[in-house]
Amino acid sequence: MSGAPDGEVRLPASLRGVEPVQSVRTPIRLEYDYRPSASAESYLRAYADKRIIGHRSPVDGAVFIPPRGVDPRHGVAISEEVDLPDTGHVGNFCVTHLPIPGRKGLEVPYVSAWIHLDGAAVGFLGLVRGCPTDEVRIGMRVRAVWKPDDELGTTAENILHWEPTGEPDVPLERAGNRSFHASQPDAGGDTGGEADA
Amino acid sequence: MDEAPLRADLILEYPFTRTTGPVVGAFLTGLREGILIGIRRSDGTVMVPPAEYDPVTSEPLTEVVEVGQAGEVVSWTWVDPPRPQSPWDGPHGLALILLDGADTPMFHAVLVDSPGELATGMRVSAVWREEREGHIADLAGFSPEVDA
């Protein structure tokens, strides 16, 4: 243990020979009354009707999900809501073999994936199930598996996971972050995402 | 929309365990043992609670000294209601207390029933919890010193 580089700490007689305290527990807890913004509130309420809402940029029509009221590439406010389908493709994924402490009903290994909905410029996070983990691949078409109607709430948890549709894969050069970009007339433009391969 | 706005509890908890080093550790050891200590600065004054380095000169400090368990209220205020995370269940004073033998005041509670019982210059003495582990709250607070 370091602490007094220029000399040992000298203790008074009353503290010599007793077990020294070397650590202390200082837990903290902070409580917040979290309120989504108006745009996030629309998004959450739409989930209760099994609808998925995105935000369309006034700059170039790119659709962002979740809707945050802003096009992050340009710092421009967005107010136009669009309905997105509950189908898309896997843009990227990860197979995890470690459980999440405190999370029930999630058996390892599980696949978390970046789900690119048809018509969205960016992906969002979801679980892929319904096929062996080693069959999950970039470009695989998936659809949402929703909770039973009587269990739906104003929450993204309504989508239990995403399952394969069996349709042909999206080609790699149009998958993931390239999906929106590749659909633009000027693929080299200032539209975000990665350059075409 | 007519519905009440959506809201959710967001609770952040961090279960920190901090290492103390020998100087802060000595203070916390003292609390567990029911004594109060400070550290001597190069000008001979005693700082309570102690620090590893002089806050003015940044010299390393090494001489831990025991100080008194009673002292004088230098400044005070009143907390009502008590804060939810604090060690206190009821309204209480908070004060800067200059312990006998110390040259800097330390911050802690003064356990009285009303702010009318608090005054700058009043003498107070340490009140210890029975179960002590080496934590600042081993000291329940200070209470007005009973006249000898």
Place this chain on the structure above:
Amino acid sequence: MREVAVVATALHQVPALTDTTEVQLMVPLINAARAAVGLTQADIGFTCSGSSDFLAGQAFSFVQTLDAVGAFPPICESHVEMDGAFALYEAWVKLQIGEVDTALVFSYGKSSPGSLRDVLALQLDPYFLAPLWPPADAVAALQARLLLESGLVGAQELAEIAVRSQRNAVGNPNAVRSSSKVTVADVMAEAPVADPLRPSDLAAESDGGCAVVLAAGDRARELCGRPAWIRGIGHRIDAHGLGTRDLTRAPSAELATSVAVAAAGLTVDSLDLAELHSPTTSQEAILVRELGLDGSTEVNPSGGALAANTMMAAGLVRIAEAADRIIDGGADRALAHATSGPCLQQNLVCVMAGG
């Protein structure tokens, strides 16, 4: 020294932002500040922001707020977990180095979802103080009592500071507490909430944000008819432990002021106005003494932080308020102050002039 000026500002403060995220708060402010001088993000050489994750309850929350800037293509950017005034200092240094000619500075705080007076307990010593969760107003009250009982300042003076703030704040759209009618007697009659501090002694808590555009030399002259030139800026810090310093004083404020005023080649008594970031009236009384404001300088014409104290932004708001008075021709020389830490531990002073 390279000449650097505030050329545009935008700010917004309200009691609570319940329907707006930090990003949505900052989009119009950042766009307004840039647009006021005809700039887009592509024209900004350096961007620096200030905020605190503990207000949002979200780790690295500032990264998300960069969405409000439009950080694509990638920008040169930095962040401080401090009031935006300290982010402005970093941007000023960047401009001094000469790598860039323009900078965007912004900061924001949305403390309403949490309990700010408890969050602030966590800035205290983590072994001896934070585990006791002293609320921020109680910590300030210990300082206020020392000040009052030292005889340096009377309760009447604190009430006068409260009244001046509320009256000056009338007509300020970014103040959340103002009154043209409040009197010293009214304030003195309030029951203490953190004895000896009364409700009017404590700054009105607000949510909000502020954006400022800085530019150097001729670029500033191109962008703005009357830039608010930063002639001197300094920041200094005192010891952290509450018991290890004289709480009736703020030596770091005095030192930061002398550094800034000397660099500006001015004296304090030549300043037209001073915008002080004082979370309590007692701290304002200390600042007035440490800065040497002698009555010839108008103090907090906006109402100051007492009228709206947006955590992490109130200091940058002081700079914006003072700069605006210069840009609009209402003042020639102004001082803006920002503080951080408990009991005025850290202080920044920015002296600006129109000529």
